Amino acid sequence: MATSSSSPKPLLRIWRYTTQRMLPPVVVIFLFLLIWQILCSRESAHLPTPTAVVSDTLELILNPFYNHGGNDVGMGWQIWASLKRVALGYSLAVVVGVSLGILIGISTWAMRGLDPIFQVLRTVPPLAWLPISLAGFQDNNPSAIFVIFITAIWPILINTSVGVLNIPSDYQNVSKVLRLNHWTYFSKIMLPAAAPYIFTGLRIGIGLSWLGIVAAEMLIGGVGIGFFIWDAWNSSLISDIVLALIYVGIVGYILDRIVATIGDRVAQATSA
Amino acid sequence: MKPEPRLQVKNLEKTFVTRNGPYHALENINLEVRPGEFVALMGHSGCGKSTLLNIIAGLDTATDGEVLLDGDPIRGPGPDRMMVFQNYSLLPWMNVYKNVLLALRSCRPDLNRKTQESEARRYIDMVGLSHAIHRLPRELSGGMKQRASIARALAVNPRVLLLDEPFGALDALTREELQDELLAIWEQNNTTVVMITHDADEAILLSDRILMMTNGPAARIGREFPVPLQRPRDRSSLLEDPAFYTLRNRLIAHLFGEEDDFAKGDDFDNTLFGAEAYLSEASLEPAPFAET
Numbered sequence: 001m002a003t004s005s006s007s008p009k010p011l012l013r014i015w016r017y018t019t020q021r022m023l024p025p026v027v028v029i030f031l032f033l034l035i036w037q038i039l040c041s042r043e044s045a046h047l048p049t050p051t052a053v054v055s056d057t058l059e060l061i062l063n064p065f066y067n068h069g070g071n072d073v074g075m076g077w078q079i080w081a082s083l084k085r086v087a088l089g090y091s092l093a094v095v096v097g098v099s100l101g102i103l104i105g106i107s108t109w110a111m112r113g114l115d116p117i118f119q120v121l122r123t124v125p126p127l128a129w130l131p132i133s134l135a136g137f138q139d140n141n142p143s144a145i146f147v148i149f150i151t152a153i154w155p156i157l158i159n160t161s162v163g164v165l166n167i168p169s170d171y172q173n174v175s176k177v178l179r180l181n182h183w184t185y186f187s188k189i190m191l192p193a194a195a196p197y198i199f200t201g202l203r204i205g206i207g208l209s210w211l212g213i214v215a216a217e218m219l220i221g222g223v224g225i226g227f228f229i230w231d232a233w234n235s236s237l238i239s240d241i242v243l244a245l246i247y248v249g250i251v252g253y254i255l256d257r258i259v260a261t262i263g264d265r266v267a268q269a270t271s272a
Numbered sequence: 273m274k275p276e277p278r279l280q281v282k283n284l285e286k287t288f289v290t291r292n293g294p295y296h297a298l299e300n301i302n303l304e305v306r307p308g309e310f311v312a313l314m315g316h317s318g319c320g321k322s323t324l325l326n327i328i329a330g331l332d333t334a335t336d337g338e339v340l341l342d343g344d345p346i347r348g349p350g351p352d353r354m355m356v357f358q359n360y361s362l363l364p365w366m367n368v369y370k371n372v373l374l375a376l377r378s379c380r381p382d383l384n385r386k387t388q389e390s391e392a393r394r395y396i397d398m399v400g401l402s403h404a405i406h407r408l409p410r411e412l413s414g415g416m417k418q419r420a421s422i423a424r425a426l427a428v429n430p431r432v433l434l435l436d437e438p439f440g441a442l443d444a445l446t447r448e449e450l451q452d453e454l455l456a457i458w459e460q461n462n463t464t465v466v467m468i469t470h471d472a473d474e475a476i477l478l479s480d481r482i483l484m485m486t487n488g489p490a491a492r493i494g495r496e497f498p499v500p501l502q503r504p505r506d507r508s509s510l511l512e513d514p515a516f517y518t519l520r521n522r523l524i525a526h527l528f529g530e531e532d533d534f535a536k537g538d539d540f541d542n543t544l545f546g547a548e549a550y551l552s553e554a555s556l557e558p559a560p561f562a563e564t
Contacts, residue, residue: 177355178351178374178378178379184374184377188366269365270364271364
């Protein structure tokens with residue numbers, strides 16, 4: 001019957017969801033761990049097996065928020081320290097990137113003047129900025145934040161300017177005929193019209209920020225997931241590195257999903 | 273004494289600069305629209321009707337000549353020449369009410385906020401959209417979008433309402449429905465209207481005067497057909513009126529280039545060429561430009 005197939009019983013639905021959506025990743029992860037286990041069980045293996053990782057890092061897994069002072073804090077605190085730097089650097093990049101992107105989008109003069117500079121600067125790898133920012137700030141923390149800022153700003157800036165340049169001429173004509181004032185044009189037409197582009201930039205930006213912070217922290221030291229990894233390497237705690245990489249991946253994924261979800265909502269709200 | 277025209281277009285010329293050199297789009301356009309008059313502008317695709325309307329709206333500039341509104345030259349676009357666009361141009365992130373209210377807030381500062389709000393509702397009601405007032409444009413059918421767009425245009429109380437093929441994108445039934453409503457609204461409000469249309473029936477039903485443009489390049493207003501039909505009009509009685517068919521046949525003959533009674537001899541070529549352009553348009557090929 002059509003009715004029974006369109007709304008199956010709840011139990012059946014849960015069963016289907018489990019077999020069709022949950023089962024494939026579980027199977028694949030299990031196979032991946034199994035192969036890893038087999039490969040690293042040999043005497044000559046340099047890397048720990050998954051079971052060794054779990055047993056070596058059990059304390060870190062079970063107790064993410066211990067604090068023994070200095071660098072010796074739980075993984076939760078390490079990630080939290082990195083997230084704070086990202087939050088600061090990324091927020092600055094959003095404010096400056098969106099503002100400059102709008103400026104480039106509305107002013108041909110600004111675009112001609114700034115675009116060549118930006119096109120060159122955006123190709124500079126994040127870490128190449130670290131020495132010059134250390135020289136400028138004479139301090140680790142602001143330097144790391146600056147690296148995040150300079151890494152995240154380019155996609156935000158460029159996508160914002162593309163969004164502003166691509167405001168449909170229909171909406172521009174409406175605003176001309178209605179003689180909307182600058183503020184109304186900005187808030188009611190430009191921002192909503194460019195919002196999907198801006199969020200594309202924001203999403204790329206947050207991913208790059210997270211890439212940048214891990215690398216930058218390896219060099220600046222202190223508390224933070226990047227330096228945790230570097231420190232573990234120097235202490236030959238390979239299992240700690242594996243655990244940290246898993247955390248980095250999961251946090252990066254969550255950050256991406258948060259921005260992507262907001263972006264999808266905004267794109268949906270502003271689409272024709 | 274002749275009343276002062278609401279809208280005057282004087283010796284208007286438009287030349288586009290293209291890669292292949294200048295393209296003379298409009299040549300020596302002259303027209304006058306009286307207050308409260310409904311004028312239809314007809315002609316083949318690409319003849320420059322929309323360019324002319326955009327120049328009147330101030331969204332495009334003339335190469336030469338001028339456009340006067342109540343005797344004053346126009347300066348840029350403005351709500352006194354409100355446009356209804358073919359593709360509606362509603363802001364997709366605002367519902368019907370907010371789209372109309374945005375226009376009122378910007379163009380009717382003489383009204384206080386409460387009055388602006390009640391005016392927005394009144395015009396939405398006038399176009400029969402009260403039930404959909406809080407819907408977003410994407411939740412509306414094409415006809416409903418155009419109703420909203422018309423409500424927005426009327427709400428700012430323009431001195432001339434410009435309609436660029438307002439019903440071109442709609443299905444036949446919706447088009448007739450909206451034509452009837454526009455007719456009723458126009459007869460109530462006495463707005464001055466300039467409308468571009470491809471549809472001879474629409475032009476006859478709605479307008480007082482039909483201006484037929486020649487084909488580009490260098491399009492001109494080739495002929496003027498007054499519509500000798502009593503007002504108020506309605507579709508059913510119109511269809512029984514022999515004057516309707518006489519005019520309709522003349523318009524269509526003219527569009528197909530069978531009528532050779534132009535004032536100037538060279539127009540004959542233009543109209544023959546017009547038939548050719550019309551046919552090629554029907555087969556979805558680009559209309560050929562004259563080799564001259």
